[in-house]
Amino acid sequence: MTKHTALPGFRDFYPEEMSRRQQIFEAWHEVARRFGFDLYDGPPLEALELYVEKSGPEIVNQLFNFTDKGGREVALRPEMTPTLVRMVGARIKGMPRPVRWASMPQLFRYEKQQRGRLREHFQLNLDIIGEESVLADADLLAAALDVLRLLGLGPGDVVARVSDRRLLHGTLVQEGVKEADLPLALSVIDKIEREPRPELLERLARLGIDRARGEKILDLTALDRAELRRRYGSSPAVVEALDRLDDYFEALAALGFADWVVFDMKIVRGLAYYTGIVFEIFDRKGELRAICGGGRYDGLFSSLAGIDVPALGFGFGDVVLGELLKERKLARTEARPADLAIVAVDESVRAEALRTVSRLRAAGLGVVFPYRAAGVGKALKAAGAAGIREAIVFGPDEAASGELVVRDLAAGTERRTTLEQYLKEAGDRTGR
Ligand code: HAM
DSSP states (O other), X not given: OOSOOOOTTOOOOOHHHHHHHHHHHHHHHHHHHHTTOEEOOXXXXXXTHHHHTTSOHHHHTTOOEXXXXXXXXXXXXXXXXXXXXXXXXXXXXXXXXXXXEEEOOEXXXXXXXXXXXXXXXXXXXXXXXXXXXXXXXXXXXXXXXXXXXXTTOOTTTEEEEEEEHHHHHHHHHHTTOOGGGHHHHHHXXXXXXXXXXXXXXXXXXXXXXXXXXXXXXXXXXXXXXXHHHHHHTTOHHHHHHHXXXXXXXXXXXXXXXXXXXXXXXXXXXXXXXXXXXXXXEEETTOOSOOSEEEEEOTTHHHHHHSOOOOEEXXXXXXXHHHHHHHHTTOOOOSOOOOSEEEXXXXXXGHHHHHHHHHHHHHTTOOEEOOSSOOOHHHHHHHHXXXXXXXXXXXXXXXXXXXXXXXXXXXXXXXXXXXXXXXXXXXXXXXXX
């Protein structure tokens, strides 16, 4: 036993965990491709001030920050959005819009470690910059849901809960909340499912909202869209937000996700910069923390990059998703074995066997061979135990004739073929 272990909240990825991580990354890459997003990345360490102003206290309190040897105040990135805004902001003039970018950064937050929350995680970020249309909002959520669909999950497993901060603002103003108090009122609603009601009312009371009004505000987050229209139909802001949501839900239905999405005014999002439609995806049982969260953040470019462009995006973490895949028995647990083992029967054919290894690898096959002469039987057994499907036993006859003896390690059968024929069959199988 070594006395060293990973730091709390940081993971070691042994091959088993790595294969699940790989499974998730493959789905992320595939969806980014299917939805037409370009990959980018940024530095894992950024200037502290990039986060302090705009991400809001929830993230700032969790920063991994320090002073570097040059005296700079720096922080490990806790989220990707400020980096994205910085990068796109620097080049946006020549870029065709909308910009659609994807990244899969590792992020760091000094959180209290708990189920689904660690001090590092990976996140798929998809962001669309320079687009106001609600169709972009719908397409964005469709992409997040498509990741889940691709991994074998369905609307019985997960649900996207959607709201709109403009709608929240509109209704809260109707209920007498002052413009200046809206951020605090939203932060109270954000805690609705985590804090007891008296505490929430107490927080609202501090904004000068009496108990009766406070109750009404908390209750309005349970209303559906039809009821909101009935009660607040005289407010143009509310009607506009509701009409927009109608278009949004209609587009999502047409994109194939009608059963995956619900309207839910309790969704606010913890980060300060959101301005429009916001969403979070949860497991249906509600046992785990959010799988994915995002929304529209139309003001962030002007405050961080000095340009006025609308934007929207999401962050989709690997930790909660990994838990869900494990729970539903959808997680890949085995590292991918090589396709083939080549076993030389003795030293006289070693060089010829290695030449064959090299040709097969060049053709794209995964090929291993034993480093020590320990007997053919033992070598075949070891290859089978490692999950390798086939072995080529290479002896002087094969080296002379160019014929190959291919053994199916699971079935224990043998067949004779040539290297050319074998490569052709393997190419047909793998599509290479
Ligand atoms: P966020 O809600 O802070 O949003 O994080 C998004 C997702 O990342 C969460 O739903 C969760 O799956 C995962 N996550 C966050 N913190 C942790 C943690 N400590 N451990 C494990 N998983 C975690 C953002 O970060 C926004 N920047 C997303 C975004 C992109 N909005 C627009 N574009």
